[in-house]
Amino acid sequence: MSSSSVLFDAPGPRAKRLYAAVGVGSIVVLLLVLWFVISKLNDKGQLTAAKWKPFLTGEIWTQYLLPGLAGTLIAAAISVVLAMLVGILLGVGRLSAQAWIRLPCSVIVEFFRAVPVLLMMLFLFALYAKYEVFPPERLALAAVVTALMLYNGAVVAELVRSGVYSLPKGQGEAAMAIGLTGGKTMRLVLLPQAITAMLPAIVGQLVVILKDTALGYIITYEELLRKAEQIGNYASNLLPALIVVGAIFVIVNYLLSLAAQRVESAMRRRGRSAGGPLTADPTDQNAVGAFAGPGPSDSVGTT
Amino acid sequence: MDVISEFFSEYDGLQAFRTTIYLTLLSAVFALLIGTVVAVMRVSPVRVLQVIGTAYVNIVRNTPLTLVIVFCNLGLFLQLGVALANKDSNTFINDNNFRLAVLGLSVYHASFVAEAIRSGVNTVPLGQAEAARAIGLPFLKTLRYVVLPQAFRGAIAPLGNVLIALTKNSTVASVIGVTEASAVMKVMIENRPDVLFIVFGIFALGFVILTLPVGVLFTSMSKRLAVKR
Numbered sequence: 001m002s003s004s005s006v007l008f009d010a011p012g013p014r015a016k017r018l019y020a021a022v023g024v025g026s027i028v029v030l031l032l033v034l035w036f037v038i039s040k041l042n043d044k045g046q047l048t049a050a051k052w053k054p055f056l057t058g059e060i061w062t063q064y065l066l067p068g069l070a071g072t073l074i075a076a077a078i079s080v081v082l083a084m085l086v087g088i089l090l091g092v093g094r095l096s097a098q099a100w101i102r103l104p105c106s107v108i109v110e111f112f113r114a115v116p117v118l119l120m121m122l123f124l125f126a127l128y129a130k131y132e133v134f135p136p137e138r139l140a141l142a143a144v145v146t147a148l149m150l151y152n153g154a155v156v157a158e159l160v161r162s163g164v165y166s167l168p169k170g171q172g173e174a175a176m177a178i179g180l181t182g183g184k185t186m187r188l189v190l191l192p193q194a195i196t197a198m199l200p201a202i203v204g205q206l207v208v209i210l211k212d213t214a215l216g217y218i219i220t221y222e223e224l225l226r227k228a229e230q231i232g233n234y235a236s237n238l239l240p241a242l243i244v245v246g247a248i249f250v251i252v253n254y255l256l257s258l259a260a261q262r263v264e265s266a267m268r269r270r271g272r273s274a275g276g277p278l279t280a281d282p283t284d285q286n287a288v289g290a291f292a293g294p295g296p297s298d299s300v301g302t303t
Numbered sequence: 304m305d306v307i308s309e310f311f312s313e314y315d316g317l318q319a320f321r322t323t324i325y326l327t328l329l330s331a332v333f334a335l336l337i338g339t340v341v342a343v344m345r346v347s348p349v350r351v352l353q354v355i356g357t358a359y360v361n362i363v364r365n366t367p368l369t370l371v372i373v374f375c376n377l378g379l380f381l382q383l384g385v386a387l388a389n390k391d392s393n394t395f396i397n398d399n400n401f402r403l404a405v406l407g408l409s410v411y412h413a414s415f416v417a418e419a420i421r422s423g424v425n426t427v428p429l430g431q432a433e434a435a436r437a438i439g440l441p442f443l444k445t446l447r448y449v450v451l452p453q454a455f456r457g458a459i460a461p462l463g464n465v466l467i468a469l470t471k472n473s474t475v476a477s478v479i480g481v482t483e484a485s486a487v488m489k490v491m492i493e494n495r496p497d498v499l500f501i502v503f504g505i506f507a508l509g510f511v512i513l514t515l516p517v518g519v520l521f522t523s524m525s526k527r528l529a530v531k532r
Binding site (some may be wrong): 007009011023027041114115117130207212214220225232246250254255257 | 319352361367370373374377378381413429433446450474484485492493496503506511514515
């Protein structure tokens, strides 16, 4: 409320009446919209007990929803670990003093941020199938994980870079002064602090990765959305299934964003890192992710 | 290099990229409109509007785009019969899918636009709004004449990021049968697995060409148009 409250004065009696009127009016509009949606759903027979009851049975959960959630979470978990590894390597590579390391890393990072994740997934799926890199039942998972690893690795690389830039210059200078080499300065002094500063952004990036696993639907990976479709075929209640799966996504991702805020505020209190905690660029939280991830200027302390 | 000529003749790859661009631009306009309204709701003095705006952003941002687009087709159209094109026209299915995709992309990206504009509002110094109030402007006029014009200029960089993300995200429209770039790539890969890398290279290059200039343009615009303080 810090910035918005300055846009208007503390309301007087007349403004209070006006605000109340607008408030009531918008509630009425909202209710009308809800009523319209519900009556439309009702007309099409989407609100009958038969359509919604399956979600109260254990079978739908054990056969569809929980395996789907497991598929989504497994792909997200593997992707985030691999993306961290790739991202740290590429990020350090981009900061290297040697041009022959720095330039390829820059090209790789820029390329994987510019190409849609879905394009990567389709390509990798075909590639793995053609050269039989993975057993057939693992093809889709492998393509999902690799594509997410490459895209999010590029995002993490940019986070590493901005994390190192956000550190006070004295940190690197002091490390050099006691005789550490460039590599050791990075490994022992700069990187640990940068990674600490990155933590909130990494947790925030988990939301992006989790949402992106839904792209696996397109290459037949058995995740939540695919399971929703199967529930729809099995119990002929596609619309309720989509709504339930959407709600699961929203709840899980909302909890993750809360966790990111927690980590951030905890770090602010502790003040462990010399640089402030980085927050994820809000625009970066897209299904397929944003292109220009947090640069050094726009990600540091956007809150 | 016959695969490149195939790209132009047999598969009409340029048409596919044109569809990608149309999808992107149309969705960008609608997302900007919806997003601005949501951002204004979130900074408004009326509590109910704030809650509605916040709920919109939190729900939409945490839903996968694929789910949103699939919902538009399977849910809105097939289950509820919401059609966005003329049912009698012989291009009904194509038109309808395209418009449903635009709807899904706009609704989804509006939440990011709203956040970008809100971050732009944060860049406007307190004194500006205070001065506007001091000369007696009410809330909406304060926004319209003083705060929002500066906020948009401050939000150009994040808005550019949303536009770039939108360009890439438009590939998800292929899931409901819009023949944009990724859909055509999929067909080409299936028909020509022997030149997999070249096909991927062509389409990847297409997206690099689409997104890189936008990034450069918006970065320079954000510097040029920033309000000097």
